Amino acid sequence: MSGVHAVRAFPTLYDHQYISLRYRQTSGRVQEIGIIDELHRWPPTVREAIEQTLRRQYLLRRVREIRQIRTRENALTMLAITDGGSATIRLDKPGEGAQPFASNGLLLIDSGGHYFVISNRDTLPRRQQRLLSLYFGD
Numbered sequence: 423m424s425g426v427h428a429v430r431a432f433p434t435l436y437d438h439q440y441i442s443l444r445y446r447q448t449s450g451r452v453q454e455i456g457i458i459d460e461l462h463r464w465p466p467t468v469r470e471a472i473e474q475t476l477r478r479q480y481l482l483r484r485v486r487e488i489r490q491i492r493t494r495e496n497a498l499t500m501l502a503i504t505d506g507g508s509a510t511i512r513l514d515k516p517g518e519g520a521q522p523f524a525s526n527g528l529l530l531i532d533s534g535g536h537y538f539v540i541s542n543r544d545t546l547p548r549r550q551q552r553l554l555s556l557y558f559g560d
Contacts, residue, residue, distance in 0.1 A: 425445045425446055426443055426444070426445045426455070426475075427443075427444055427475045428441050428442065428443055428444075428458075428472050428475045428476050429441070429442045429444060429476075430442075430476065431457060437505075437541065438460065438461040438462060439458075439459060439460055439461065440457060440458075440459060441457065441458040441461060441472060441476070442454055442456075442457050443455050443456045443457070443458065458472065461473075473505075477505060477506055481536075481537055482538070482539055483504040483505060483506050483509065483536070483537065483538050483539070484504060484505045484538075484539055484540075484541065485502045485503070485504050485511075485530075485538050485539065485540045486502075486503045486504060486505065487502065487503040487546070487547075487550065488500055488501070488502050488503075488546065488550045488553065488554070489501040489502065489508075491553050491557060496514065496515065497512060497513065497514050497533075498512070498513045498557060499511070499512045499513075500512075500513075500530075502538070504538065509536075509538070511530055511532045511536075511538055512532050512533050512534070513530065513531075513532060513533065514533045519531050519532060519533070520558050523539055523540070523541065524541060524542070525542075526542050526543050526544055527539060527541045527542050527543065528540045528543065528554065528558060540554070
């Protein structure tokens, strides 16, 4: 079936669980055809296809790793690895560009209007957790 795309079901904090598979009918109506409860159980080629359609579907990029944080004047620049590859996240006003996300995450909105999310700070290495706490609090 062509035109099948994936959408994260709620809660969106689970990257690889509860993924809804949908397609658009000729009438324009979107029809759900199934839900993947745990993506890791599927073969690698299927996982990659699902992850690719998820990356196209969302404007929100998920941060996997923070390589570096630099400050200059009132701006904060982070070099990060996201689900879409490497990214530079620049926050001109860090206090305004960061918001809590879920129970232990962080939503970052950079100066270009791009959205980045750290779903759970505890999934990052300890050093990266400390850097985030230093700049954004606990």
